Amino acid sequence: MQQALRSATRRLTAAKLHYGQGTARPVDDAAALLAHALRLTRPLGERDLPRTLSAAAEARFNDLLQRRIHERIPAVYLTQRSWFAGLPMHVDPRALVPRSPIAELIEARFSPWIDPARVRNILDVGTGGGCIAIACAVAFPRARVDAADISPEALAVARINRRLNGVQRRVRLLESNYFSALGQAHYDIIVSNPPYVGDAEYRSLPAEYAHEPSGALQSGRDGMDAVRVLLREAASHLRPEGVLIVEVGNTDVRVRREYPRLPFVWLEFARGGGGVFVLTAEQLQRA
Numbered sequence: 001m002q003q004a005l006r007s008a009t010r011r012l013t014a015a016k017l018h019y020g021q022g023t024a025r026p027v028d029d030a031a032a033l034l035a036h037a038l039r040l041t042r043p044l045g046e047r048d049l050p051r052t053l054s055a056a057a058e059a060r061f062n063d064l065l066q067r068r069i070h071e072r073i074p075a076v077y078l079t080q081r082s083w084f085a086g087l088p089m090h091v092d093p094r095a096l097v098p099r100s101p102i103a104e105l106i107e108a109r110f111s112p113w114i115d116p117a118r119v120r121n122i123l124d125v126g127t128g129g130g131c132i133a134i135a136c137a138v139a140f141p142r143a144r145v146d147a148a149d150i151s152p153e154a155l156a157v158a159r160i161n162r163r164l165n166g167v168q169r170r171v172r173l174l175e176s177n178y179f180s181a182l183g184q185a186h187y188d189i190i191v192s193n194p195p196y197v198g199d200a201e202y203r204s205l206p207a208e209y210a211h212e213p214s215g216a217l218q219s220g221r222d223g224m225d226a227v228r229v230l231l232r233e234a235a236s237h238l239r240p241e242g243v244l245i246v247e248v249g250n251t252d253v254r255v256r257r258e259y260p261r262l263p264f265v266w267l268e269f270a271r272g273g274g275g276v277f278v279l280t281a282e283q284l285q286r287a
């Protein structure tokens with residue numbers, strides 16, 4: 001099996017694929033695809049390596065490698081399984097592959113940006129497959145979470161993940177254009193990983209991104225459409241002590257330029273990634 005893993009890693013490396021949708025290196029993809037070919041429900045571990053590969057598993061592994069290399073399908077869309085903040089997530093092309101650095105912030109219960117003990121409710125705008133909303137529900141067992149998305153297809157994935165993680169009673173899924181379905185609700189935390197890719201950048205993305213829903217990535221000509229709505233409307237849905245946390249990736253330069261008066265705090269992450277800001281409700285009033 002070790003030999004199969006090594007030779008697959010060499011093939012993936014030679015194919016010069018793009019990584020960043022749930023896996024970071026050729027060896028990660030090889031291990032994930034091998035685990036899937038072996039029908040394991042957990043990640044491939046040391047104890048699996050001495051096993052021999054059956055002819056059927058070898059054929060399945062080969063087929064998965066072919067699809068990864070020739071169709072440029074992200075490995076997690078082939079395995080349909082990913083992990084977010086330590087939680088299992090079903091993944092399929094109806095929703096973006098979970099990868100937001102906001103996972104780290106959720107694991108820290110948004111501390112020090114808010115006192116976790118007083119968080120009663122959370123809104124996730126653009127929930128996609130629900131990873132952020134569901135991880136929030138697990139991190140805050142007494143809070144209610146609203147998970148809003150404009151895409152019914154993505155919400156179908158979120159429904160699977162809500163059940164997978166046993167949080168059906170506290171995570172409400174809402175088909176909503178930003179805040180449209182939320183009425184007058186107010187939240188302690190509004191968190192969002194909205195689309196933030198501009199037209200020119202979208203056209204230059206590696207082939208792997210074409211397998212993700214374009215509406216999860218593209219946000220107008222300059223990538224700013226979604227963040228503009230969030231900065232304009234979030235304040236009227238936050239409690240007075242509430243916070244807004246938004247991922248904008250490399251669109252951060254445009255955000256700073258367009259909102260010079262807003263005192264964004266840009267977060268750093270131990271596991272990498274960036275382009276995430278925090279603003280308090282009070283600061284947002286100045287937008």
Ligand SMILES: C[S@@+](CC[C@H](N)C(=O)[O-])C[C@H]1O[C@@H](n2cnc3c(N)ncnc32)[C@H](O)[C@@H]1O
Pocket residue numbers: 095096097098099100125126127128129130131132148149150151154176177178193194195196215216217226
């Ligand atoms: C970058 S994806 C993030 C998905 C998920 N939160 C994550 O972190 O993996 C952005 C999501 O925003 C949703 N979205 C795009 N426009 C929207 C809108 N006008 N209102 C609500 N959601 C929207 C997309 O359907 C997509 O699921």
